[in-house]
Amino acid sequence: MTDQQPLSERLDEIRNYVALLTPIPDMALLMDVDERTLRDEIDDRTSPVSLAYRRAKAEVALKLRTRDIELADAGSTTAADNVADYFRFMGCEE
Numbered sequence: 001m002t003d004q005q006p007l008s009e010r011l012d013e014i015r016n017y018v019a020l021l022t023p024i025p026d027m028a029l030l031m032d033v034d035e036r037t038l039r040d041e042i043d044d045r046t047s048p049v050s051l052a053y054r055r056a057k058a059e060v061a062l063k064l065r066t067r068d069i070e071l072a073d074a075g076s077t078t079a080a081d082n083v084a085d086y087f088r089f090m091g092c093e094e
Helices: 011-019 024-031 035-043 048-073 077-092
Strands: none
Touching: 011 024, 011 048, 024 035, 035 048, 048 077
């Protein structure tokens, strides 16, 4: 690994990788950081890295759910099944 900016100064890069659905091992490799270090930062719910990662992940999930709802409205049975699953999960989270 090379000397680079601290992860807390690379939040846009992290958000961009999450937006592209990049798995953590690939993200670490592309960012040239130790995977364990990246995972530790993501696991620390108080760190800016974790907040950026989780917020970006929530934004991607919202975008995917929105698209599934649009497709379900257009008649896609697979999307309708996905939407039903989202609704059931939402109920479990309450």
